[in-house]
Amino acid sequence: MTTAAPSVHARALSDTPDWWRQAVVYQVYPRSFADTNGDGLGDIPGVTSRVAYLAELGVDAIWLSPFYPSDLADGGYDVADYRDVDPRLGTLADMDELIAQLHAHGIRVVVDIVPNHTSDKHVWFQEAVAAGRGSAARERYIFREGTGPDGSEPPTDWVSVFGGLGWERVADGQWYFHNFDVSQPDLNWSNPEVRADFVKTLRFWSDRGVDGFRIDVAHMLTKDLTEPLPSRAELEAMPIDGTHPLLDRDDVHEVYAEWRAVFNSYDPPRTAVAEAWVHPSRVPLYASAESLGQAFNFDLLEADFDAGQFRRIVADNLALAARSGSSTTWVLSNHDVVRHATRYGLPDAERGTDGRPTLKHGNEWLLSGGQSPTLHAERGERRARAAALFVLGLPGSAYLYQGEELGLHEVADIPDAERQDPTFFRSPGVDMGRDGCRVPLPWTSSGSAFGFGRGGAHLPQPEWFETYAADVQDGDPASTLSLYRRALALRHGLQTEExxxxxxxxxxxxxxxxxxxxxxxxxxxxxxxxxxxxxxxxxxxxxxxxxxxxxxxxxxxxxx
The missing domain is CATH 2.60.40.1180 (Golgi alpha-mannosidase II)
Structure with missing residues (x-):
């Protein structure tokens, strides 16, 4: 492996173990970042090819969304092998080279870990289906007998997050539980073999130089499936207070205490951030030094561009961070939500008596193909720039989503036949899914796929990408890209106490x-x-x- 000399924009890699507390972390969705082999999918060498861009932007770390072998039933979150790279995206040697290049430019690496479920193509699940009832292989997952005289009815009427039934029957008549897509069977976290294997995975990547981990749906791993299982109505009526059968259980922190021991065995300690959609009072449990150490704050993803909402959210989350001893996180966009430049250009969300949006922010606009309500794009971009500077001025870490530094809007008018998100297919006419924020980036104003790759793009790019391309904005002092570069450079010199x-x-x-x-x-x-x-x-x-x-x-x- 050879490591090229760092660019003029490179910084020395921070040697402080607390580097993450006020870091700017840039989320890379690899399949939509940059494609080097012309197959229409972004890849790991594509990310490496843009390390100088990331260094010039001034980020402290990147977070790589899943790059593991996957059938892409859920954008890579259906993982077939946690200790390898999808061959369409590269090799382990490519990943080693990316880590080396990022480190040479002073940028740390955070990778996604998806522990709630595997892909149905994972060797464990293939073994479980083949092994049959009562086997040790099935004990790694959640299999149950069906109901009714012949077991042809599912064990419960639970539904999956993506819509539809939460159980799927296999050939011998048993059913397995899947909180998400049918291709994503949930693991049984009461099984010691499952726990041991994820420790092995954490060490595998830490030994290769990964600096931290983003934990997907960190609040959903452990479950109490003691018979009789509750109905869907009974389940929804139960408080989510640490004792719920499926969500935010207290015993999940036994898992994370074991992980914390692994993280702390490295110098500097590996970091972790929880994706935990839980009641605010429960967030400090995930962010404590004994657990994962930090947790995402998603409140700004649901906020209007409103002074009262922003100030309340900041005050509340700084207080939560103080309770856990962690630092908070600030997120305006990610791979699961409508981009904030678009959200801020649409009418404010309808809100219930609790102040939370009663409609998924921006989904009604997506359902119309971007026609209704009217998007005030310029206003959305103006507000997005203002919100970005507000957030980057706050104490804590800021998570940027690829393309927000270009001021990108959501892509609404993707033909149904070209959509990929299972949410769309399992909830037709209700939820348009997340493809619109995952469209491959425009690097150049001309050329194949706007510079994403010579073989086109796996999701269609709109013509208006031409004016947002990185090469158009590079060198323009008024561009959004220039604003982010100046902000991050200043932030490094200004950040002090939290x-x-x-x-x-x-x-x-x-x-x-x-x-x-x-x-x-x-x-x-x-x-x-x-x-x-x-x-x-x-x-x-x-x-x-x-x-x-x-x-x-x-x-x-x-x-x-």
């Missing part, structure tokens, strides 16, 4: 906070201009007019 102080403003739609060292962030969530405090302007999300902050804009300042 705290903020709210500053008084004379308007409810203007939010301001200061960070240690005199760094101040001011965001105008309204549409009317607001007076700026005295001081030096360091960066703004859009043009300023003297000492006035325009509507829907953020400024970083050094207070006088």
């Amino acid at each position: 705290r903020l102080e709210w500053m008084d403003t004379d308007r409810a739609d203007v939010v301001s906070f200061s960070r240690p060292g005199g760094w101040t962030v001011v965001t105008n969530f309204g549409t009317e201009p607001a007076a700026l405090p005295a001081g030096e302007v360091l960066l703004s999300s859009g043009p300023l007019a003297g000492d006035v902050l325009p509507g829907e804009a953020t400024v970083w300042m050094r207070r006088a």
